[in-house]
Amino acid sequence: MSSRIFGSGIRRREDPRLITGTALYTDDLTLPAMVHAAMLRSPHAYARITRIDVSRAKAAPGVLAAYTAADIDALKPVPCAWLLPNANLKIAGYPCMARDTVRYVGDIVAVVVAETAYQAYDALDLLEVDYDALPAVTDPKAAAQPGAPQLHADIPNNEAFHWVVAGGDIDAAFKNAEVIVKERIVQQRLIPNAMEPRAALAQWSGASGELTLWNTTQNPHILRYLTSVVTGVPEDKLRVVAPEVGGGFGSKIAAYPADFITCFCAMTLNRPVKWNETRSENYQATTHGRDHIQEVELAAKKDGTILGLRAEIWAGMGAYLSTAAPGIPTILHGLMLSGVYNLPAVKEHVHGVYTNATPVEAYRGAGRPEATFMIERMMDKLASTIGMDPVDLRLKNMIPRFENGHTVITGLTYDSGDYPAGLKKILDHVKYKELRKEQADARKKGRYIGIGVASYVEICGLGPSQVAGAIGFQGGLWESAIVRVHPTGKVHVFIGASPHGQGEETTFAQLVASEIGVDTNDVKVFHGDTDVTPMGWGTYGSRTTAVGGAALILATRKVKEKAKVIAAHLLEASVEDMDYADGRFFVKGSPDKAKTIQEVALMAHLSWNMPKDVESGLEASMFYDPPNFTYPFGSHVAVVEVDPETGQIDLKRYVALDDCGPQINPVIVEGQVHGGVVQGLGQALWEEAVYDENGQLVTGSMLDYALPRADTLCDIEVISTVTPSPHHPLGLKGVGEAGTIASTVTMYSAVMDGLAPLGVQPLRMPMTAERVWRAIQEGKAQRAEGKAQKA
Amino acid sequence: MKVPVGITVNGRRYQRDVEPRQLLVHFIRDLGGVTGTKIGCDTSQCGACTVLLDGVAIRSCTCLAVQVDGSAVTTIEGLAPPGKLHPLQEAFWNKHGLQCGFCTPGMILASHELLRQNPTPSDAEIRHGLEGNMCRCTGYQNIVRAVREASITMGGKQP
Numbered sequence: 008m009s010s011r012i013f014g015s016g017i018r019r020r021e022d023p024r025l026i027t028g029t030a031l032y033t034d035d036l037t038l039p040a041m042v043h044a045a046m047l048r049s050p051h052a053y054a055r056i057t058r059i060d061v062s063r064a065k066a067a068p069g070v071l072a073a074y075t076a077a078d079i080d081a082l083k084p085v086p087c088a089w090l091l092p093n094a095n096l097k098i099a100g101y102p103c104m105a106r107d108t109v110r111y112v113g114d115i116v117a118v119v120v121a122e123t124a125y126q127a128y129d130a131l132d133l134l135e136v137d138y139d140a141l142p143a144v145t146d147p148k149a150a151a152q153p154g155a156p157q158l159h160a161d162i163p164n165n166e167a168f169h170w171v172v173a174g175g176d177i178d179a180a181f182k183n184a185e186v187i188v189k190e191r192i193v194q195q196r197l198i199p200n201a202m203e204p205r206a207a208l209a210q211w212s213g214a215s216g217e218l219t220l221w222n223t224t225q226n227p228h229i230l231r232y233l234t235s236v237v238t239g240v241p242e243d244k245l246r247v248v249a250p251e252v253g254g255g256f257g258s259k260i261a262a263y264p265a266d267f268i269t270c271f272c273a274m275t276l277n278r279p280v281k282w283n284e285t286r287s288e289n290y291q292a293t294t295h296g297r298d299h300i301q302e303v304e305l306a307a308k309k310d311g312t313i314l315g316l317r318a319e320i321w322a323g324m325g326a327y328l329s330t331a332a333p334g335i336p337t338i339l340h341g342l343m344l345s346g347v348y349n350l351p352a353v354k355e356h357v358h359g360v361y362t363n364a365t366p367v368e369a370y371r372g373a374g375r376p377e378a379t380f381m382i383e384r385m386m387d388k389l390a391s392t393i394g395m396d397p398v399d400l401r402l403k404n405m406i407p408r409f410e411n412g413h414t415v416i417t418g419l420t421y422d423s424g425d426y427p428a429g430l431k432k433i434l435d436h437v438k439y440k441e442l443r444k445e446q447a448d449a450r451k452k453g454r455y456i457g458i459g460v461a462s463y464v465e466i467c468g469l470g471p472s473q474v475a476g477a478i479g480f481q482g483g484l485w486e487s488a489i490v491r492v493h494p495t496g497k498v499h500v501f502i503g504a505s506p507h508g509q510g511e512e513t514t515f516a517q518l519v520a521s522e523i524g525v526d527t528n529d530v531k532v533f534h535g536d537t538d539v540t541p542m543g544w545g546t547y548g549s550r551t552t553a554v555g556g557a558a559l560i561l562a563t564r565k566v567k568e569k570a571k572v573i574a575a576h577l578l579e580a581s582v583e584d585m586d587y588a589d590g591r592f593f594v595k596g597s598p599d600k601a602k603t604i605q606e607v608a609l610m611a612h613l614s615w616n617m618p619k620d621v622e623s624g625l626e627a628s629m630f631y632d633p634p635n636f637t638y639p640f641g642s643h644v645a646v647v648e649v650d651p652e653t654g655q656i657d658l659k660r661y662v663a664l665d666d667c668g669p670q671i672n673p674v675i676v677e678g679q680v681h682g683g684v685v686q687g688l689g690q691a692l693w694e695e696a697v698y699d700e701n702g703q704l705v706t707g708s709m710l711d712y713a714l715p716r717a718d719t720l721c722d723i724e725v726i727s728t729v730t731p732s733p734h735h736p737l738g739l740k741g742v743g744e745a746g747t748i749a750s751t752v753t754m755y756s757a758v759m760d761g762l763a764p765l766g767v768q769p770l771r772m773p774m775t776a777e778r779v780w781r782a783i784q785e786g787k788a789q790r791a792e793g794k795a796q797k798a
Numbered sequence: 799m800k801v802p803v804g805i806t807v808n809g810r811r812y813q814r815d816v817e818p819r820q821l822l823v824h825f826i827r828d829l830g831g832v833t834g835t836k837i838g839c840d841t842s843q844c845g846a847c848t849v850l851l852d853g854v855a856i857r858s859c860t861c862l863a864v865q866v867d868g869s870a871v872t873t874i875e876g877l878a879p880p881g882k883l884h885p886l887q888e889a890f891w892n893k894h895g896l897q898c899g900f901c902t903p904g905m906i907l908a909s910h911e912l913l914r915q916n917p918t919p920s921d922a923e924i925r926h927g928l929e930g931n932m933c934r935c936t937g938y939q940n941i942v943r944a945v946r947e948a949s950i951t952m953g954g955k956q957p
Contacts (some may be wrong), residue, residue, distance in 0.1 A: 018891055025899030026887040028834015028874035032900065035833035125817065202838050202846060202900040202934050253836075253900030254934050286839040508898030508935050678894045678940060685937030709843035709932065717938040718929040722921075 013521035013737075016674030019513045020527070030251040033206035033221050038279040041208075042071055044272050045127035046265055046282070047117040047134050048291060049109035052143035052363040052702020053156060056107050056116065060135040064119055067133055069126030071276055073119045074268075076106035082267050083237045085327070088229070089334040090479040094170040099159040099361060101327035103237070103264040103271075109138070110158055110326035111363050112704050113291030115264055120272050120280060143363035143702030147323035148300045150362045158326060158361040167324050167359035168333055172341035174416035175352030180315025184306035188388045193771050194299035194377045196323065196696040197689075198290055198712055199370050203253020205293055206283040207266040209273035218274065219246045222266055225255040226545025227505055229482060231537045233262040233330070238270050249535035252507030256686070257369035258293050259507070260547050261330040265292070290707045295696055296370020298323035299336060299377050305385040306352075309393055311400045315352035316344055318381065324359050325366035331480075332368055333359060338478050339374030339466065339548075345415035346382040347426040347462045347640060348404040353416050363702040369547060371686050372747040375465045380752040383461040387756050391763065397756070398434060398460055402427055405462070411733040421464060421638040422732045422740075425666070429728050430462055430642040433664040436726055437644050449648075450764060456659075457761020459645040461753040467741040468553030468637035468732075485632035486555035487541040490519065490562045492570075492625040494612040496605030498523075498530040503543015504555035505535045509679070509743060511551055514671040515559055518737075522563040523570070523604050524590020541628065549639070549741030552671070553732075558631035560736050565627035573611055573625075574602040576618035637732045637740040641665035643684070643749040645757040651765065654780030656692065656758055662724040663749065667742035668731045676742050677725045683746020684723050689715045691754035693773050713773070766790050803867040807832060808876025816863050823847045825863035826873060834874040834903045838932065845931030848904035848911075849873050855911030874903035877910070886910060886948045886957065895944035897935035905931050909945045910957050918954045921946065 024030040061073035085101040105114045117134050121127035144150040150158075150165045158165050181187065201223075208221040218240045224230045227247040235242045252259065265282055273280040284293065300321045306314040322336035341355045386404075390397040406413055408425040415421065439458075446456040469475075472483035487503040498519055506512070516530035533539055543555065567587070574592035575582045578600055586595045593601035602610075607625070610616065614623040646660040663680050670676045693713035697705040706712040731738025751772075758774050759767070766786035770778055800815040807826055816825060826849070827833050837859055838846030847859040850872040858871075878884040886906050889895065896902040905928065912919060912927035919927060924945045925938070933941065948957075 019894065021899070022891045022896060025896055025902055026874075026883070026890050026906065027878075028832075028903045030899055031833070032836075034837070035827075037830075125819070200932075200934055202844065202898065202932060203836070204838070252898065254898040256934065286841065286844075510897065674894050678897060678936060681937035681939045682897065682935045683937075686934070708841055709839050710841065714932055714934070715937070716929045716932070717942065718922075718925040720925070720938060722939055722942075723937065 012517050012527055013671055014673065016672055017513065017517065017527060019510050020516060021510065021512045032203055032251045032253055033208055033223050034283045036208050036221055036250065038210055041279040041281055042120050042122055042276070043124040043127045044118055044120050044269055044280050044282040045124065045131050046115045046288065047131050048288065049105065049112060049114040049116055051109055051138050051140050052112050053141040054109050054138035055141065056105065056109065056136060057139055058137040059117065061117060063133040063135065064130040067126065067130040069122040070130045071120045072272065073117060073130065073134065075117045076102060076104040079104055079268065079271050081239065082271055085262055085264055086233055086236055087328040087330065087333065088481040089331045090481060091168055091170060091333040091337055092479045094168040094337065096168045096333060097162045097166070098328055099162055103267050111365055112702060113288065113365055114326065115268065118268050118272060120276060145362045145364045145698040145702050147298060147321040147360040147362055151321055151358055151360045158363065162361065165361040167328060167361055170337040170341065170357045171355065172417055173354045174418060175315065177315050177317055177352040177354040180352040181306045181317065184314055185309040186307045186389065186393055187304055188385060188392050189304045190384065190388060190769055192301040192303060192381060192384060194297040194301065194380065195772055196298040197296045197370055197694050198696050199256040199258035199296055200714055201254035201256055201258055204284045204286055204289045205259065205263065207269040208279065208281045209270045210279040211274040211277060213277050217244045218270060219248065220266065220270060221248045221250055223252050223259050224249045225259045225505055225507060225547050227535055227537050228503060228542050229545055230262055234267065234270060237267045246538045249505050249507065254508050256371040257296060257373055257547060260545070261294050261368050286709065287707060290712065291704055292365060294329050294368035295325065295365045296367060297377060298367050301381055303381050303385055305389055307389050311389065311393055311395050311403050313348060313350060313404050316350060316382065316385065318355040320355060320357045322357060322359050323362045323364060323367060325362060325364045327366050329366040329368040332366065334478065334480060335369050335374045336377065340378045342417045342419050343375050343378040343466055344382060345417055346379060347406055347464045348382070349406055350416050364698055371683065372744045373548065375744065375748045376687065376751055379463045379748050383752040384755065387759065398439065401430060401462055419466065420635065422635055422734060423730050424464060424638060424640050425728065425730050426462055426464065426640055429640065429664050429666055432728060433642045433644055433662055433726065437662055442646065455649040455651055455761045455764070457647045457649060457757040459753045459755065459757025459760055460642065461749055461756055462642040463749045464638050464640040465745060465748050466636045466638060467549035467744065468633055469548040469550045470636045471634060472632050482544055484544055485630055486558045487543050487628065487630045488555065488559040488562045489541055489628040490566050490626065492566060492608045494609050496525060496529065496608045498525055500530060500532045500559065501540045502532060502534050502555050502559065503541050504551040505546045506551055507546060509546065509551060510675045514552065514675060515556065517671050518556060518560055519563050522560060523567050525604060549743040552739050553637045553735060553741040554631060554633055556739055557633065557736050558629045561631055562627045562629035565629065566625055569621070569625060569627070570604055570607045572618055572621060573607050577602055577610060577616065634734050637735060639665065639667045639740040639742060639745050641745060641749060643753040645753045647757045647761055649758060649761040649779060651783055654776040654783060656774065656779065658721045661721060662726065663746060664726045664728065665742060665745045666728045666730050667745060668738045668740040669729055679742045680725045680746045681723050683744060684750040685715045685720060687747040687750030688754050690751045691772055691774060695773050801864055803863050805863065805866055806870040808873060818862065818864050820863045821859055822861040822863050822866055823858035826858060826871065832873060832875055836900055836903060838901065845908055846901050846904040848907040848931065850907055850910065855907055874906060877906065885951045889944040889948035889951065893940050893944040893947055895936065895941045901931060901933045905933060905941060909948065912945065913949055913957050917952070917956050918949055
């Protein structure tokens with residue numbers, strides 16, 4: 008029975024507390040004598056601060072303190088933790104509070120602490136700040152031009168870094184090209200919108216010099232480390248707790264000024280201080296995602312053989328470099344440009360550019376959606392240019408099946424893959440040829456059906472620590488687990504990763520239960536508290552199962568090996584003669600001569616009769632550093648109908664085929680794919696962070712920023728193939744970001760395919776009805792002009 | 799200036815002196831231990847703060863406590879008797895209708911309202927009925943499945 012727990016879609020163990028409202032998120036916590044902080048944020052995108060007067064705010068009812076930059080000198084600048092090498096990286100000072108210059112709408116200028124949150128917000132209105140507004144720039148390419156507003160005095164052309172990826176002979180590729188297709192692609196800026204706004208609660212114990220920070224973080228151990236750097240509190244006296252965390256999608260990776268300011272207030276006032284951002288603050292100051300301008304060229308032969316990809320990218324970084332920001336448009340983007348294809352040559356220049364906008368960080372997919380979009384869009388464009396079916400073009404260039412390593416032109420070695428099999432399976436599933444016929448029939452009737460197909464491979468399971476060091480990531484990327492079997496055979500698991508909605512309390516219990524034969528309900532998974540759990544590097548980059556799961560399974564196997572030795576001793580058999588099945592250790596050939604894992608656990612703790620040189624107890628820990636990244640892959644298909652009169656896109660069908668290796672819990676995998684796909688569709692169809700020419704965030708609330716809603720979507724069909732990773736102990740690859748990586752370009756492909764007969768130029772995302780309608784009108788006008796010229 | 803209000807929350811009456819500007823969601827969350835009602839947007843856009851006011855779903859983040867003086871509020875904590883789950887809660891669990899759980903209390907209570915108005919909704923009607931509640935994790939599909947299941951387990955009757 009136990010062996011079937013792996014692969015079973017059991018209900019989640021975290022859900023009872025979540026569906027009854029008893030789960031505690033950071034804002035749900037209350038401490039005795041707790042007071043409330045509110046941040047004053049810059050209303051200007053770029054301005055000099057000429058005067059600040061906090062005196063009226065300080066005198067307001069309930070106010071304990073009002074601090075400006077001059078008061079918080081004790082706080083060091085916010086560190087950037089991805090020091091990209093060979094890229095002329097220039098890190099601008101990132102102060103916790105703006106002293107004389109604000110550089111984006113949302114930059115913190117002052118903090119007020121009061122007895123109640125209402126009083127704190129009242130007092131914000133009494134802070135007097137005078138600004139001299141400066142011209143601002145938010146477009147990354149514009150910001151990189153000479154003469155653009157200069158954000159940081161010592162960083163010319165606002166260039167934070169210039170990184171190049173090159174492989175093969177790109178000049179020869181373009182010299183020998185029979186066809187070259189070009190496109191300018193805008194990966195618009197997105198706002199992650201985790202449903203739980205960010206929050207921090209800090210408690211200082213002056214007598215012992217200990218600081219506890221409850222925070223909405225995806226990586227409490229990294230935050231502890233960085234909090235130590237910024238506040239000066241030694242790491243051993245710092246405890247960071249990620250209680251229930253309401254989604255992150257990358258936006259809760261970064262270390263944020265507001266969190267450190269909250270710590271400072273608690274330490275200075277000697278009262279617990281809570282800060283909870285408003286949704287408006289979340290839009291202005293919690294990290295954004297994407298923001299690329301991509302100029303791309305693909306060289307090919309007329310028969311569709313691709314020869315080389317050349318690109319120049321301007322990646323908006325915002326006003327400061329967020330914690331992991333430099334690695335996102337470079338390592339996680341540029342190294343993935345080969346996609347699932349045999350690409351003989353590549354060269355990409357990436358300019359990371361400071362702009363007067365919110366700092367950009369990882370956002371679900373983080374670099375890979377932007378890479379996948381580039382190569383897949385160019386494949387579509389090449390297919391239409393040479394008159395080839397886009398599916399045939401893909402199959403012609405696809406890397407064939409490989410089981411243990413395939414090195415691509417960017418230097419990465421993919422672990423395992425069978426891209427053609429996945430593509431063929433999804434095409435069979437949707438009956439692709441029939442779909443094309445239906446499309447042709449519909450066109451005869453004046454209906455515009457579009458079929459989008461895209462394939463992807465992504466890099467996740469971040470990652471080998473040696474590689475992390477080589478690429479400038481200021482941390483390791485291993486994971487850890489402790490498995491502790493109690494005398495009654497119940498199990499506590501402690502992990503360094505920090506899930507926040509992904510369901511590892513369930514899937515990790517399934518892993519342990521499958522390995523040593525206990526009931527899933529007998530395994531409790533602890534995470535998110537640096538005082539309780541072993542060091543780990545956090546939950547992002549689809550790495551929790553791929554790396555943390557490996558640490559856990561290896562720790563569990565250590566426990567199992569020890570249990571076997573004890574069982575052999577108790578049964579007076581040799582270890583070599585022992586066998587194991589379904590939670591029982593037995594002598595080979597005599598299944599009745601057995602000890603259950605529970606019996607062994609009890610004896611290990613009683614320790615009355617242990618084998619020689621075997622320690623008491625039944626517990627093991629594992630630090631697992633993966634030998635390579637994992638590379639999940641798949642193909643998606645979207646079918647849409649475009650209304651040429653209104654520009655409205657009707658999403659008729661969406662099918663996702665993903666290969667994340669073996670699935671611990673297919674229901675949870677399906678849920679990850681649903682959510683991921685919809686986030687990617689959001690980029691394609693609705694979402695965009697819009698700044699006006701003064702750098703004001705126009706889409707500053709949920710009223711202005713269009714999130715996917717229940718009634719704007721169709722059901723998503725989820726299918727899979729299973730190609731184990733050769734280096735993960737269970738072959739697992741990770742699935743958290745897969746849906747988002749594939750769905751944006753799949754949707755884009757479907758809409759462009761539907762619009763193809765109308766002569767429409769490539770659309771800018773999001774493909775709103777208005778944009779589609781305008782593009783149709785322009786297409787019509789151009790065709791009319793063309794006819795007139797011919798006549 | 800504070801004014802007295804009496805509001806019944808999950809069957810228990812609370813008499814408090816509150817500022818006239820106090821939002822209902824803060825009244826509830828400040829009672830102590832009743833924090834299941836979430837604040838996601840402060841502007842009535844996301845639906846995380848949905849509660850039942852005398853049995854009808856409202857947004858507690860854009861409602862003043864003084865406006866509902868004398869009323870009865872049901873939050874996620876009071877939807878089912880202690881130790882029991884409401885069929886909607888059970889269905890969200892069965893169908894994996896939640897991931898991070900932050901939107902879930904509001905989503906369940908909005909679903910309650912949907913089924914009160916239309917006990918046997920089609921999938922399209924469920925999607926339409928929940929269009930005012932934001933979820934960033936699930937893509938909504940399993941939420942639709944959950945509401946459909948709850949409708950069936952309740953025998954097509956109002957919750």
